[in-house]
Amino acid sequence: MHFSRTILAVPVLGLLSLTVLAVPNRVKLPRGRPDNHTLNRERADAVKEAFTFSWDGYQKYAMGHDELHPISNSYSDSRNSWGASAVDAFSTAIVMQIPEIVDTILNYIPTIDFDVTTDQVSLFETTIRYLGGMLSGYDLLKGPLPTLASNATAVDVVLAQAIRLADNLAFAFDTPTGIPSNGLYFNPPGTDNSTTNGIATIGTLVLEWTRLSDITGNKTYAELSQKGESYLLAPKPASSEPWPGLVGTNVDINTGLFQDAFGGWVGGDDSFYEYLIKMYVYDTTRFSEYRDRWILAADSSIAHIATHPSTRPDLTFLSIFDGQELIHESEHLACFDGGSFILGGLTLKEQKYIDFGLELVNGCHDTYISTLTGIGPEIFRWVTNSTAANDTNNPQPPADQQAFYEKAGFFITNGQYVLRPEVMESFYYAYRATGDQQYRDWAWNAFVAINSTARVGSGFAELQDVNAADGGGFNDFQDSFWFAEVLKYSYLIHAPDSVFQVENQGVNQFVFNTEAHPFKVVGPPI
Numbered sequence: 365m366h367f368s369r370t371i372l373a374v375p376v377l378g379l380l381s382l383t384v385l386a387v388p389n390r391v392k393l394p395r396g397r398p399d400n401h402t403l404n405r406e407r408a409d410a411v412k413e414a415f416t417f418s419w420d421g422y423q424k425y426a427m428g429h430d431e432l433h434p435i436s437n438s439y440s441d442s443r444n445s446w447g448a449s450a451v452d453a454f455s456t457a458i459v460m461q462i463p464e465i466v467d468t469i470l471n472y473i474p475t476i477d478f479d480v481t482t483d484q485v486s487l488f489e490t491t492i493r494y495l496g497g498m499l500s501g502y503d504l505l506k507g508p509l510p511t512l513a514s515n516a517t518a519v520d521v522v523l524a525q526a527i528r529l530a531d532n533l534a535f536a537f538d539t540p541t542g543i544p545s546n547g548l549y550f551n552p553p554g555t556d557n558s559t560t561n562g563i564a565t566i567g568t569l570v571l572e573w574t575r576l577s578d579i580t581g582n583k584t585y586a587e588l589s590q591k592g593e594s595y596l597l598a599p600k601p602a603s604s605e606p607w608p609g610l611v612g613t614n615v616d617i618n619t620g621l622f623q624d625a626f627g628g629w630v631g632g633d634d635s636f637y638e639y640l641i642k643m644y645v646y647d648t649t650r651f652s653e654y655r656d657r658w659i660l661a662a663d664s665s666i667a668h669i670a671t672h673p674s675t676r677p678d679l680t681f682l683s684i685f686d687g688q689e690l691i692h693e694s695e696h697l698a699c700f701d702g703g704s705f706i707l708g709g710l711t712l713k714e715q716k717y718i719d720f721g722l723e724l725v726n727g728c729h730d731t732y733i734s735t736l737t738g739i740g741p742e743i744f745r746w747v748t749n750s751t752a753a754n755d756t757n758n759p760q761p762p763a764d765q766q767a768f769y770e771k772a773g774f775f776i777t778n779g780q781y782v783l784r785p786e787v788m789e790s791f792y793y794a795y796r797a798t799g800d801q802q803y804r805d806w807a808w809n810a811f812v813a814i815n816s817t818a819r820v821g822s823g824f825a826e827l828q829d830v831n832a833a834d835g836g837g838f839n840d841f842q843d844s845f846w847f848a849e850v851l852k853y854s855y856l857i858h859a860p861d862s863v864f865q866v867e868n869q870g871v872n873q874f875v876f877n878t879e880a881h882p883f884k885v886v887g888p889p890i
């Protein structure tokens with residue numbers, strides 16, 4: 365994930381994504397599940413082909429810039445011009461084991477000047493993409509895949525670059541509460557003067573900054589991020605927590621008080637919930653409080669915000685809430701939720717979370733298979749049988765989507781596909797947990813649909829309308845998370861077991877950050 369600014373009913377940024385790993389010696393599988401994680405070479409190779417194709421386009425037309433524009437063969441720099449696509453592609457090239465691309469990126473990263481930028485720096489985006497990409501590459505090359513790095517010195521410089529970047533960002537936490545500012549300037553250091561920050565942007569730093577402390581021995585990074593997070597774990601005032609564990613979105617940087625009770629598993633909130641369980645996967649000793657907050661949020665979500673479309677009682681989506689009022693709207697970004705429940709269920713050995721997660725995965729799968737392209741929309745809505753006809757928060761489907769809604773159980777309010785990963789990510793967790801080939805087939809079908817609709821020019825471009833046969837036209841932009849997330853999850857679901865894959869017995873050696881960069885975990889005590 366990513367925090368993307370989506371156009372939801374309310375405030376917000378967006379985000380998301382998930383986790384991982386594997387135990388070398390499998391003992392027994394839960395509930396008699398088959399160990400079916402064998403290589404599907406044909407599919408894995410097809411995904412690698414798509415990765416190599418997009419990488420070649422990026423390298424030729426945009427190397428060192430943040431994004432490729434695949435149609436015009438040009439580029440843009442929305443992430444401070446530090447080469448976001450290269451850094452985001454790093455851990456994917458490593459897990460796909462493509463030595464030439466690993467080498468190219470490994471030799472590129474030491475050349476980035478993280479001291480200089482004229483644009484605003486997002487603490488959140490910079491953390492999940494750049495810091496995450498570098499720490500993951502470091503963990504993988506120092507850990508399970510050392511022979512992929514032809515230049516050992518450069519691997520150490522990657523860590524030095526991560527430290528330099530974090531040191532440049534650290535002033536963000538210098539606020540009256542320790543809750544960071546998200547909008548930063550570097551030369552000279554300053555902020556956008558915003559008095560609030562959101563729970564996704566505050567709460568999706570702790571994995572990366574804690575990992576950096578654990579690798580370097582400098583405890584400051586972990587302390588800064590955990591102090592900011594502490595206000596989210598003990599939300600005040602009480603009215604900002606409409607149900608236990610489910611909280612509002614915006615927090616005052618000067619007082620630590622929540623400003624609203626509007627939230628959900630959607631952009632702006634999403635990866636705050638994602639990281640609660642992932643911190644426990646990362647270190648079961650230090651992060652049991654995070655686990656407990658995830659359990660509260662998960663139980664409240666099942667009890668209070670899970671709803672079924674009036675025309676499709678078999679589908680389950682999570683609604684947004686404003687206090688205890690529900691808004692039946694969700695989005696592609698929120699589709700990481702199934703994967704989060706599955707990871708929680710595997711980790712806590714609670715079948716109810718796995719079962720509920722699989723229900724959510726099924727709903728998000730339907731958002732794909734119901735459209736003309738076979739790809740799901742950016743934002744969608746539904747109504748329930750208890751929705752009043754005059755409920756302004758929950759409008760009925762428009763006339764031109766009535767028939768679509770009857771059949772699909774949702775209607776589309778933003779039909780774009782911007783190369784997001786969350787549905788693929790949740791297919792990945794569903795497959796890793798169950799070994800059921802169905803989820804591999806779902807991921808493959810989604811990949812084939814994306815490859816046949818969004819592939820254009822020298823890469824892949826955003827689509828305007830997933831419910832038009834040809835995708836409704838392109839937006840000439842390939843975001844860096846295409847490399848980090850979509851291609852990684854599309855590949856790993858068909859790849860053989862390895863230490864960085866999600867383990868179905870809940871004892872993982874790696875955990876994916878929200879941008880799908882795998883980090884080595886501390887894990888449970890030996």
Ligand SMILES: *[C@@H]1O[C@H](CO)[C@@H](O)[C@H](O)[C@H]1NC(C)=O
Binds near residue numbers: 471515517518521
């Ligand atoms: C290895 O990486 C270091 C650090 O980036 C660099 O100075 C050196 O030139 C590289 N060596 C080779 C042989 O590319």
Ligand SMILES: *[C@@H]1O[C@H](CO)[C@@H](O)[C@H](O)[C@H]1NC(C)=O
Binds near residue numbers: 530532
């Ligand atoms: C630890 O990190 C902090 C935060 O960037 C930095 O100010 C401090 O100098 C570092 N300490 C050491 C010993 O490097």
Ligand SMILES: *[C@@H]1O[C@H](CO)[C@@H](O)[C@H](O)[C@H]1NC(C)=O
Binds near residue numbers: 555557
């Ligand atoms: C933030 O406030 C300071 C002090 O008033 C001001 O100098 C600076 O220009 C402001 N920054 C922005 C981005 O508005």
Ligand SMILES: *[C@@H]1O[C@H](CO)[C@@H](O)[C@H](O)[C@H]1NC(C)=O
Binds near residue numbers: 674677
């Ligand atoms: C809503 O009502 C219709 C008509 O009674 C029924 O067929 C459908 O199953 C109901 N939907 C849900 C989610 O209960």
Ligand SMILES: *[C@@H]1O[C@H](CO)[C@@H](O)[C@H](O)[C@H]1NC(C)=O
Binds near residue numbers: 752754755
């Ligand atoms: C919606 O309709 C109900 C009864 O049909 C009525 O009591 C309520 O006032 C209406 N609400 C609005 C916002 O019009």
Ligand SMILES: *[C@@H]1O[C@H](CO)[C@@H](O)[C@H](O)[C@H]1NC(C)=O
Binds near residue numbers: 400802
């Ligand atoms: C396991 O994989 C094999 C080969 O792809 C497939 O035939 C079999 O149905 C799978 N088993 C399950 C339980 O999905």
Ligand SMILES: *[C@@H]1O[C@H](CO)[C@@H](O)[C@H](O)[C@H]1NC(C)=O
Binds near residue numbers: 410816
């Ligand atoms: C992806 O698209 C390319 C270009 O059209 C094609 O050659 C390749 O076979 C496609 N891959 C799959 C799996 O459909």
